[in-house]
Amino acid sequence: MEKIKIAIVEDNAEDSLVTRKYIEGYCLSHKINATVDDYSTAFAYLDSVQRYDALFLDIEMPHIDGMELAVEIRKHDSRVVIVFVTNMARYAVNGYRVDAIDYVLKPISGFDFFLTMDKVINSVERIRGEKTYVVKSRDGVTTLSVSDIRYIESLNHHLVFHTALGEREAYGYLKAVESELGDGFFRASSCYLVNLAYVKAVNGCDITVGDNVLKISRGKKRELIERLTDYYGGM
Numbered sequence: 622m623e624k625i626k627i628a629i630v631e632d633n634a635e636d637s638l639v640t641r642k643y644i645e646g647y648c649l650s651h652k653i654n655a656t657v658d659d660y661s662t663a664f665a666y667l668d669s670v671q672r673y674d675a676l677f678l679d680i681e682m683p684h685i686d687g688m689e690l691a692v693e694i695r696k697h698d699s700r701v702v703i704v705f706v707t708n709m710a711r712y713a714v715n716g717y718r719v720d721a722i723d724y725v726l727k728p729i730s731g732f733d734f735f736l737t738m739d740k741v742i743n744s745v746e747r748i749r750g751e752k753t754y755v756v757k758s759r760d761g762v763t764t765l766s767v768s769d770i771r772y773i774e775s776l777n778h779h780l781v782f783h784t785a786l787g788e789r790e791a792y793g794y795l796k797a798v799e800s801e802l803g804d805g806f807f808r809a810s811s812c813y814l815v816n817l818a819y820v821k822a823v824n825g826c827d828i829t830v831g832d833n834v835l836k837i838s839r840g841k842k843r844e845l846i847e848r849l850t851d852y853y854g855g856m
Contacts, residue, residue, distance in 0.1 A: 624654045625745055630666045630690065631659070631679040631706065639729055640677055640706060646731075647738040663690040674745045675702040677725070680712045688712075691719040697763045699786050700753070702744045704737060720786055754802065756782055756791045763789050767805070771831045772815040773798055783833070807848050809837040817852045820845075 627644055631637035637659050648655040658673075660666040663685035676694070678687035685693075691703055705713040705724040713724035722744055723737045752767040765784060774781040775795040782789040799806060799814050809815050815830050822829040823846060828837050837845060 622653060622742075622746065623749075624656065625675065625742070626656050626658075626671070626673045627675045627677070628658045628660060628666065628671070628673045629677045630663060630682070630687065631677070632661055632682045633679070634661070636679065636706070636727065637661070640725075643729055643731060643734045644677070644738070647735055651742070653742065663687075663693075666690065667693065672698075673701055674748075675704065675741050677704050677706050680705050680707040688715065688719070691716075691721065695719050695786050697761055699763070699765050699769050699784065700748050700751075702741050702748070704741060754798075756789050758789070758791045765789065767802060767816075768818070770802075770816055771819045772809075772813055772833070772835065773806075775812050775814075783831075805852070807841075807845055809835060809841055809845065811838070813837075817849060820849060823849075 629637050629640050631640060641657050641659065644655070644657055658671065660669070663682060678690055680687040687705055694701065694703070699720070703719060703721040705716055705721055706727065707713050707724060708727045710724065710726060713721070716724060722740050725734055725737055748766065754765050754767050754770065756763045756765055765782065769785040771783045771785065773795065774783065778792070780791050780793050780795065780798065782791065795808070795814050799808055802814070805818065806814050806816055809828060813835050815828065815835065819831045820828055821831070823842065826837050826839055826842065827834050828845070
């Protein structure tokens with residue numbers, strides 16, 4: 622496995638040291654090449670230019686807490702693996718909002734922490750193997766996992782990427798995106814490019830993609846059904 626880059630964002634220096642000790646102990650015992658960086662505030666992390674594979678975020682921090690930091694991170698990075706570190710589990714129950722894979726309770730238990738690290742490493746390996754798509758907008762650059770894109774909507778010469786983690790807007794044309802994303806996507810109309818993996822139903826000229834019902838061009842229905850048959854038959 623290539624080197625994995627991990628960051629700890631923790632305002633308590635002693636707790637940060639403990640988390641680092643467990644991460645390094647796990648990586649040593651599993652022969653994983655890793656670097657670990659420490660940030661004492663969310664601001665310090667946001668000011669950095671580093672890109673990490675995994676983050677351990679303390680939830681209870683002054684000014685910007687770990688959950689708020691995770692929300693900000695997800696605006697531009699859907700791929701980094703997030704783990705919350707907290708004194709109370711109830712603070713971490715909303716981790717699904719930012720696609721956190723787990724939480725670690727303080728004081729840290731070595732056994733539980735190693736189980737969490739198993740999830741982290743497995744997730745990093747899976748994500749590294751996924752195809753990505755870079756979305757450029759006035760707010761900056763966002764790297765999306767293609768598997769997270771549910772559908773793309775064309776609105777007045779700009780695009781809205783509807784993803785598992787919310788919407789991302791960008792300038793561009795649907796035709797260009799269609800050629801880049803390839804066979805897993807289907808042009809349902811002049812307005813929509815849909816990820817076949819998220820198509821739940823086709824009813825008349827309506828298709829259900831995730832939790833959304835979209836209109837399909839009348840002449841596209843038969844082709845869509847054929848594409849879905851080939852897609853699921855080839856899995």
